[in-house]
Amino acid sequence: MSGITAERAVPDRPSRADSYLTVETGLASWLLTTDHKRIALLYMAAITVFFFVGGAGAVAMRIELFTPQADLLSADAYNRAFTFHGVIMVWFFLIPSIPVILGNFLLPLMIGARDLAFPRLNLISWYIFIAAGALAAYTLLAGGVDTGWTFYTPLSTAFANGHVLAAATAVFVAGFSTIASAVNFIVTTHLLRAPGLTWFRLPLFVWALYATSVVMVLATPVLAMVLLLIFAERAFGIPIFDPLRGGDPVLFQHLFWFYSHPAVYIMILPSFGVISELVTCYARRRVFGYSFMVYAILWISLVGFLVWGHHMFVSGQSVFASLAFSLLSFVVAVPSAIKVFNWTATLYRGQIVFDAPMIYALGFIGLFTIGGLTGLFLASVPVDVHVTDTYFVVAHFHYIMVGGAVSAFYGGLTFWWPKMTGRLYPEGWARFAAVMMFFGFGFTFFPMFIMGFLGMPRRYHVYPEEFQVWHVLASAGAVILAAAYLLPMGYFAWSLVWGRRASANPWDATGLEWQTSSPPPRENFLVSPAVDRGPYDYHPAHTGPPSMEREPHRPQGGQA
Amino acid sequence: MNRFSLWPQAASEQAARVDLLFIGLLVISGAILLLVAGLLLVFCLRYRRGSSAPRGLLPGFLRRDVEIGWTTGTLFLALFLFWWAGATQLRAKDPPAGALEIHVAAKQWMWKARHPNGAREINALHVPRGEAVRLVMTSQDVIHSFFVPAFRLKQDVIPGRFTEMWFRATEPGEYRLFCAEFCGTDHARMGGTVTVMQPEDYARWAAAQPQEENLAEEGARLFTALGCSGCHAPASAVHAPLLAGAYGRMVHLADGRTIRADEAYIRDSILQPKRDVVAGFEPIMPSFEGLVDQGDLQRLVAYVQSLRGEAAR
CATH class of the missing domain: 2.60.40.420 (Cupredoxins -  blue copper proteins)
Incomplete structure (x- = not known):
């Protein structure tokens, strides 16, 4: 069976009666759907709203920080703005975005399944997410919460005036949605792979989703537990963290970071998967060191559970505990470095095309490298003592979370947009947005490294004058960055009406998701696919593609 | 304090050591960043679509050895940085006596x-x-x-x-x-x-500065007022540990452990006296939890610390 004939066997566009977008119509057909593709779009709608809400918090902060004095916001309003920015962006944007939008849409397609293992659970998890979001919206409308997204005790249990319990409940409920999706993904990956799709033939995005889901299932209950403890102490006065009644406030930090450090990997691992798909497709190369990429993902998920203490080097924990966590943090940096090297090496002897998703991917590699390398500074105890709780840390995690995960999300969305909607986005605008996002990000967040090293503490709404120049740079960069985030929303919306129709496989990619029409039919594949080779078969093994033209690739599977 | 600068003022011994480590990290990360960025740039130019660069058989050593090589290389670099950072931290662990x-x-x-x-x-x-x-x-x-x-x-x-x-x-x-x-x-x-x-x-x-009683003297008054001296004074009839010279010493506990009598231990012994009982004594001391606030605790601890000097003299 030749890949080319298999591809030609697929109609580019399904008939109106087949496309998942039009097979049923009416509001109820969307709100009660169990189709993973439609649920992904439901998630996209909800998460876009949260992105704007969380973004509004960032805008308010960047305007306030333009001058050293308090002009726009009072101290309390500023504290509520950054808390809300953090809570919304972490639990309602970053953690769900790639898994439940791209993952929900693509996981069954990539493994040749008709849907996730538990389609109704998938829908329920969306409703739980919406309930959590409604609670978060209530928190905001009721006046907000002023503890920072980290809810440190005893500030959150005894001293904060905001609606701590409402915010904690919102996060608590959101956790159930996360766990439901994660269980669904794990079972799907185990049980619903197409014939011949062995574990080491899985695309790296599937591996990344799988590892992320395992981390979610193991870590999120710890968050639920610690939020319940906050609830017990604040609402019912049961002393757990209150030092006046024999509690230990630092215990909270241990429990919180035992969840929240793995949560960092929940946010970044899926983007590793996305970037692997993009780099290999646009370089027309097999991914370099596929098995090492898989082991790196697994190693990160495992060791990610053992490094939480590096958030607590100045918390008064024993210096020897700090050193142990420091060592483990250095060790967890290794697999991330491997991934960067492998993406770079994938370009070697490729046929590189600089379409928008590739520009996002290259930008991701650059920004993630800077974010990762500054992680080495923070893993070094003496340097961390100086820069922790300053803008250096703010810059570091935004490089990973925003420069990394959000760039990957936009890149992935651009790449799979034709598959999701059947329409092509305007390439020129998309390239422009990708380049603008890279530079806007750099202008916004690089100055934060410098001012953090100079000693500017985070969560300050007024600050000494010597830091103003850096804040002005960051605020100016944020304008560019905001434009770069809004632009794709504009041209994506435009493409829904005026975009050119996409073929089944517009990028000549090898994955199974491209072996069906764009948009896919309700049941994903008219004929169930079978797989007879590993992923990314863009050229004969161990040679490059011919120098003058694109070699016709071989798709991973065909409709058997 | 208000000049524009790229480097913060350094005014302590530890600052010099941290800056050295920071510069080292900057150099190493800069080199890695340049390497990655350089490779990305060269590959992107040389292997752009349709370029005439040859793309023949991949050299055998590239397939596996390179991967193992940079994995171990990165691991050793990480261990080296850990050693450097850890050693810097340990050098500054304990304050010199008499600080x-x-x-x-x-x-x-x-x-x-x-x-x-x-x-x-x-x-x-x-x-x-x-x-x-x-x-x-x-x-x-x-x-x-x-x-x-x-x-x-x-x-x-x-x-x-x-x-x-x-x-x-x-x-x-x-x-x-x-x-x-x-x-x-x-x-x-x-x-x-x-x-x-x-x-x-x-x-x-x-x-x-306006002279007031110092913390230890205030602590001494509290020590009497709260009744501590009833048992812990040298002349007391009750069998309780003497506190003179106790601060900073290693203490043997009733359950066989050994613990250093530092601020935390003294504080805990006031609030939770039954937790770490000194070997050879009965757990008869009542807890002062709720009777003393943070300020009082600081005064009492300062008083016990001040007794160190009398024993040494």
């Missing part, structure tokens, strides 16, 4: 300092240059963090326990003090100035 001890109490939203001679300051700290200074800190409400960028030092200040940090200032001058752990509404305004003075200026400054 000047200043008590710091944090509350929303101010820093209060108490010098050994009883001088008090708010949102300011005067310290002598060249002398080891040890800060013993506690908070009266939420977690704060004592941060002096010019010293490259930061330590969380936690309610219900003592944390400490020490430094040796090297450059006279005025430096910013920040609260680095978010502590509520006026977190951003919870700061002050650390003034490093020549030792003789510091002595003059300290002598010129």
Whole structure:
């Protein structure tokens, strides 16, 4: 069976009666759907709203920080703005975005399944997410919460005036949605792979989703537990963290970071998967060191559970505990470095095309490298003592979370947009947005490294004058960055009406998701696919593609 | 303090060591970043679609050896950096004996300092240059963090326990003090100035402050008022540990453990006397939990510390 004939066997566009977008119509057909593709779009709608809400918090902060004095916001309003920015962006944007939008849409397609293992659970998890979001919206409308997204005790249990319990409940409920999706993904990956799709033939995005889901299932209950403890102490006065009644406030930090450090990997691992798909497709190369990429993902998920203490080097924990966590943090940096090297090496002897998703991917590699390398500074105890709780840390995690995960999300969305909607986005605008996002990000967040090293503490709404120049740079960069985030929303919306129709496989990619029409039919594949080779078969093994033209690739599977 | 600069002022011994490590990390990360960016750029140009660069058989060594090579290379680099950073931290672990001890109490939203001679300051700290200074800190409400960028030092200040940090200032001058752990509404305004003075200026400054009883003397009065002296005084009939010289010593406990009688131990023994009972004594001491506040605890601990000197003399 030749890949080319298999591809030609697929109609580019399904008939109106087949496309998942039009097979049923009416509001109820969307709100009660169990189709993973439609649920992904439901998630996209909800998460876009949260992105704007969380973004509004960032805008308010960047305007306030333009001058050293308090002009726009009072101290309390500023504290509520950054808390809300953090809570919304972490639990309602970053953690769900790639898994439940791209993952929900693509996981069954990539493994040749008709849907996730538990389609109704998938829908329920969306409703739980919406309930959590409604609670978060209530928190905001009721006046907000002023503890920072980290809810440190005893500030959150005894001293904060905001609606701590409402915010904690919102996060608590959101956790159930996360766990439901994660269980669904794990079972799907185990049980619903197409014939011949062995574990080491899985695309790296599937591996990344799988590892992320395992981390979610193991870590999120710890968050639920610690939020319940906050609830017990604040609402019912049961002393757990209150030092006046024999509690230990630092215990909270241990429990919180035992969840929240793995949560960092929940946010970044899926983007590793996305970037692997993009780099290999646009370089027309097999991914370099596929098995090492898989082991790196697994190693990160495992060791990610053992490094939480590096958030607590100045918390008064024993210096020897700090050193142990420091060592483990250095060790967890290794697999991330491997991934960067492998993406770079994938370009070697490729046929590189600089379409928008590739520009996002290259930008991701650059920004993630800077974010990762500054992680080495923070893993070094003496340097961390100086820069922790300053803008250096703010810059570091935004490089990973925003420069990394959000760039990957936009890149992935651009790449799979034709598959999701059947329409092509305007390439020129998309390239422009990708380049603008890279530079806007750099202008916004690089100055934060410098001012953090100079000693500017985070969560300050007024600050000494010597830091103003850096804040002005960051605020100016944020304008560019905001434009770069809004632009794709504009041209994506435009493409829904005026975009050119996409073929089944517009990028000549090898994955199974491209072996069906764009948009896919309700049941994903008219004929169930079978797989007879590993992923990314863009050229004969161990040679490059011919120098003058694109070699016709071989798709991973065909409709058997 | 208000000049534009790319490098923060350095005014302590630890600052010099941290800066050295920071420069080392900058050089190493810069090299890695240049390598990655350079490779990306070269590959992107050379292997752009349709370029005439040859793309033949991949050399055999590239398939596996390179992968193993850069994995181990990165691992060894990580271990080297860990060793360097860890060694730097351990060098600064313990304060030298006889360090000047200043008590710091944090509350929303101010820093209060108490010098050994009883001088008090708010949102300011005067310290002598060249002398080891040890800060013993506690908070009266939420977690704060004592941060002096010019010293490259930061330590969380936690309610219900003592944390400490020490430094040796090297450059006279005025430096910013920040609260680095978010502590509520006026977190951003919870700061002050650390003034490093020549030792003789510091002595003059300290002598010129309004003289009050120092912490230890206040502690001594509390010690009597609360009834501690009824058992712990040398002449007491009750069988209780003598406190003279106890501070800083290793103590054998009834359950076989050995523990150092530091601030935390003294504090715990006042609040939870039954937890770590000294070998050879009955657990008869009542808890003073709820009877003493954070300030009283600091005074009592300071008093017990002051007894160290009498034993040594």
